[in-house]
Amino acid sequence: MASLEIRNVCKSYGSVDVLKSINIAINHGDFLVLVGPSGCGKSTLLSMIAGLDEITSGELVIDGEVVNDKHPSQRDIAMVFQSYALYPNMSVEKNIAFGLEMRGVPKAERDKKVESVSQMLQIGPLLKRKPAQLSGGQRQRVAMGRALVREPKIFLFDEPLSNLDAKLRVDMRTEIKKLHQRLGATIVYVTHDQIEAMTLATRIAIMKAGILQQLGTPQEVYDTPNNVFVASFMGSPSMNLIPATVVAHQNSVAARLTSPQGNELILPLPQPERYQTWIDKPVILGIRPEAITDMSSAEPNNPWVFPADCQVDVTEPTGADVYVLTTLGGKEIVARMRSNCGAVVGQKTPFAFNMAKAVLFDPQTENRI
Amino acid sequence: MTHTTDDWRGWVRHHLPKLVLSPSFAVTLFFVYGFILYTGLLSLTSSRMMPNFNLIGFENYSKLWQTLNWQVALNNLAIFGTLYIVICGLLGMFLAILLDQKIRGEGFLRPIYLYPMALSFIVTGTAWKWFLNPGLGLEKTMHEWGWTSFKFDWLINSDMAIYTVVIAAVWQSSGFVMAMFLAGLRGIDSEQVKAAQLDGASAVQTYWRIIIPQLRPVFLSAFVVLAHMAIKSYDLVVALTGGGPGNATEVPATFMYSYTFTRNQMGVGAASAMIMLMTIAAIIVPYLYAETREQRHD
Ligand SMILES: Nc1ncnc2c1ncn2[C@@H]1O[C@H](COP(=O)(O)OP(=O)(O)OP(=O)(O)O)[C@@H](O)[C@H]1O
Numbered sequence: 001m002a003s004l005e006i007r008n009v010c011k012s013y014g015s016v017d018v019l020k021s022i023n024i025a026i027n028h029g030d031f032l033v034l035v036g037p038s039g040c041g042k043s044t045l046l047s048m049i050a051g052l053d054e055i056t057s058g059e060l061v062i063d064g065e066v067v068n069d070k071h072p073s074q075r076d077i078a079m080v081f082q083s084y085a086l087y088p089n090m091s092v093e094k095n096i097a098f099g100l101e102m103r104g105v106p107k108a109e110r111d112k113k114v115e116s117v118s119q120m121l122q123i124g125p126l127l128k129r130k131p132a133q134l135s136g137g138q139r140q141r142v143a144m145g146r147a148l149v150r151e152p153k154i155f156l157f158d159e160p161l162s163n164l165d166a167k168l169r170v171d172m173r174t175e176i177k178k179l180h181q182r183l184g185a186t187i188v189y190v191t192h193d194q195i196e197a198m199t200l201a202t203r204i205a206i207m208k209a210g211i212l213q214q215l216g217t218p219q220e221v222y223d224t225p226n227n228v229f230v231a232s233f234m235g236s237p238s239m240n241l242i243p244a245t246v247v248a249h250q251n252s253v254a255a256r257l258t259s260p261q262g263n264e265l266i267l268p269l270p271q272p273e274r275y276q277t278w279i280d281k282p283v284i285l286g287i288r289p290e291a292i293t294d295m296s297s298a299e300p301n302n303p304w305v306f307p308a309d310c311q312v313d314v315t316e317p318t319g320a321d322v323y324v325l326t327t328l329g330g331k332e333i334v335a336r337m338r339s340n341c342g343a344v345v346g347q348k349t350p351f352a353f354n355m356a357k358a359v360l361f362d363p364q365t366e367n368r369i
Numbered sequence: 370m371t372h373t374t375d376d377w378r379g380w381v382r383h384h385l386p387k388l389v390l391s392p393s394f395a396v397t398l399f400f401v402y403g404f405i406l407y408t409g410l411l412s413l414t415s416s417r418m419m420p421n422f423n424l425i426g427f428e429n430y431s432k433l434w435q436t437l438n439w440q441v442a443l444n445n446l447a448i449f450g451t452l453y454i455v456i457c458g459l460l461g462m463f464l465a466i467l468l469d470q471k472i473r474g475e476g477f478l479r480p481i482y483l484y485p486m487a488l489s490f491i492v493t494g495t496a497w498k499w500f501l502n503p504g505l506g507l508e509k510t511m512h513e514w515g516w517t518s519f520k521f522d523w524l525i526n527s528d529m530a531i532y533t534v535v536i537a538a539v540w541q542s543s544g545f546v547m548a549m550f551l552a553g554l555r556g557i558d559s560e561q562v563k564a565a566q567l568d569g570a571s572a573v574q575t576y577w578r579i580i581i582p583q584l585r586p587v588f589l590s591a592f593v594v595l596a597h598m599a600i601k602s603y604d605l606v607v608a609l610t611g612g613g614p615g616n617a618t619e620v621p622a623t624f625m626y627s628y629t630f631t632r633n634q635m636g637v638g639a640a641s642a643m644i645m646l647m648t649i650a651a652i653i654v655p656y657l658y659a660e661t662r663e664q665r666h667d
C-alpha cells in the first residue's frame with residue numbers, strides 16, 4: 001500500500017511528445033483507472049510508473065519519495081501485462097515464485113506464499129503446469145498471482161482482461177474488485193472498457209493525445225465531465241450533445257432547442273447564475289440518455305423534470321429498457337425509457353428531461369461552462 | 370476446332386506445374402537417390418579402380434574399420450565436430466545476445482558477421498591457409514613487427530592442424546548461427562523481459578533463466594545444421610590443409626574421396642560414404658520427425 005503522485009510528467013520519443021505534463025495524485029488504497037483512446041499514452045504512463053521507461057521530465061513520487069532514478073526492481077511495484085508475460089519455460093509455481101526467488105526469499109517461505117496465493121486465486125491444481133497448458137482466464141489468474149505474491153506497494157494492470165471472452169471478463173472484473181477490497185491495495189489499471197472503468201475505479205483519469213482531460217471519482221467524471229471529449233467518451237450510449245442557445249426565461253435561464261419541425265423547446269437550467277454571461281449565445285447541451293425518460297419513470301418530486309413532446313424516430317429495445325431516438329437541434333438524441341413506455345415510431349411521445357443532470361459546454365473550447 | 374484448342378489449353382494449365390517440376394524431380398530422383406543406391410551397391414562389391422558388380426558382402430566394411438586412416442578420420446571428426454558445434458553455438462548465441470541489446474549500428478554489424486557465410490569453404494580455407502602459414506601470414510607479420518619470439522605453427526603441426534580447421538570453420542559459420550539466435554531472441558515477447566525486470570532479475574538472470582531456455586528450438590536447429598556441415602566437411606579441409614600434414618587432418622569426407630578416386634579402393638570408399646550417410650541420417654531423421662510432428666500438433 002502506498003500513495004502515488006505523478007508530477008508534471010512528460011515523455012517524448014525524439015520529437016514526438018507522447019505525454020504532456022501529466023499530474024495525478026492518488027492515496028493509499030486507491031484504484032486509479034486510466035482510460036482513453038488507443039495511442040493516448042496509457043501504457044507509456046504505466047511503464048514509467050514501473051520504471052521500465054525513462055521519464056523525460058517531471059517527478060514520480062511513491063510514498064513521498066521521488067523514485068525517478070530507482071530501478072524497477074527497487075520500486076516494489078508489480079505489473080500484470082496485457083499479454084500476461086508468463087515465463088513459458090517455467091511451471092505456474094515457478095512463475096509465481098520467481099520474483100521471490102530473485103529477492104532471495106528462502107524456499108520454505110516461498111512455498112508458503114505460493115500456496116496461499118494459489119488458494120486465494122483457486123489455481124492450486126494448476127501449479128505444476130506450464131503456461132501453454134492453461135486457458136486464457138487461468139493464465140490471467142497466474143499473472144495476478146505473480147503480482148500478488150510479492151505484496152508490492154503498487155499494482156499496475158495493463159488491460160488485463162482484454163484477451164478474455166465477455167463472460168470471463170465480467171467474472172474476473174468482480175474478482176479484481178473483491179481483491180482490491182480485501183487487500184486495500186493501491187492499483188493503477190488501464191482499460192478500454194468503460195464499464196470496467198466505472199465499476200472498478202475509485203478514481204478515473206481520462207487521457208487524450210497525451211493530455212490528462214479529467215481526474216475524478218467515477219461519479220464526478222460521469223455527472224460533470226470537464227469537456228465534450230470526456231462527456232462522449234464515458235458512458236454507453238454516450239451523452240447526448242445538443243446544439244442549443246441560452247436564453248433568459250421567466251426570471252431565470254433556459255436552454256432553447258429546435259426540433260426538426262421548427263418548434264422551439266425551452267428547458268430551464270439549474271444554477272442560472274452560472275450561465276448569466278452566456279445568454280443569447282450558442283452552447284452545447286449535454287444530457288445523458290438516462291436523464292431523458294418517459295413520464296412515468298421520471299422522478300415525480302424533482303422540480304427540474306420538464307416534459308416535452310418529441311417525434312420518435314427509432315426505438316431500440318434492449319430487454320430491460322428501450323432506447324428511443326429523436327432529433328433535437330439537428331442532432332439525433334437518445335432517451336432511455338421503460339420497455340413498456342408505449343413509444344411508437346413516427347408518432348409524438350412525451351419525453352421527460354431531467355435538467356438537474358444537464359451540463360453545458362462552450363462550443364468553441366468544448367470545455368464545460 | 371476452337372473446342373480442341375480450349376481442351377488443349379485446359380490440359381496445359383492443369384498439367385503445367387507437373388510438367389515444369391518433373392525434370393527436376395527426375396534429376397533429383399536419379400542423381401541423389403539413384404546414386405545413393407548405386408553407392409550402397411558398390412560398397413558391397415570388390416570394385417577397385419573401376420566399378421564392378423562382383424558382390425563380396427560386407428567385406429569392405431570390415432576392411433574399412435580396420436583401416437588406420439579411417440580411425441584417424443573419425444577421431445578428427447570427433448574433435449572437429451564437437452569443437453565446431455560447441456564453439457559456433459556458444460559464440461553465435463553470445464554475439465546474438467550482444468546484438469540484441471538495441472545497440473547502435475546493429476544494421477552495420479550484423480552483415481559483418483554474416484558475410485563469411487557468403488564465401489565458399491574453398492575461399493575460407495585458402496584465405497586461412499595464407500593467414501596461418503608461418504612463412505606468409507600472422508607469424509611472419511609478427512616477426513616483421515619485431516615480435517620475433519612469436520610462434521604460431523598449428524597449420525604445419527600434425528598435433529594441432531585439426532584445430533586450424535576448427536578456427537576457419539567457426540569463423541565461417543558463427544555469423545550464421547548468430548542470425549538464427551537473433552531471430553529466436555527477437556521472437557521473445559518483450560513484456561517477459563519487463564516482467565523479469567520487475568521481478569528483480571538481473572540481465573544475466575533474465576537471459577539464463579528465462580530467455581535462453583526458450584531458445585531450445587534454435588539450439589536444436591543450429592545443432593542439426595552444424596552437425597551435418599561438420600560430417601560432410603570436405604572443401605574446407607582440402608583448401609586449408611589438404612588433409613595433412615601427413616594424414617593429420619584426414620576427415621571422413623577426404624578419406625572417402627581419396628579411397629574412391631585416387632587409391633583405387635572404390636569399394637571401401639563407397640562403404641565409408643554409406644557410414645557418413647547413416648550418421649547424418651541418424652541426426653536428421655529424428656529432427657525432421659520431431660518437426661513434422663510438432664506441426665501436426667499445432
Ligand atoms: N518506443 C516508441 N517510440 C516512439 N513512439 C512510441 C514508442 N512507444 C510508444 N510510442 C507512441 O506513444 C503513444 C502512446 O503509446 P501507448 O502504448 O502508451 O498507447 P496506449 O494509450 O497504451 O494505447 P493502447 O490503448 O492502444 O494500448 C503512441 O502514439 C505510440 O505511437
Ligand SMILES: [Mg+2]
Pocket residue numbers: 042043044
Ligand atoms: Mg497500451
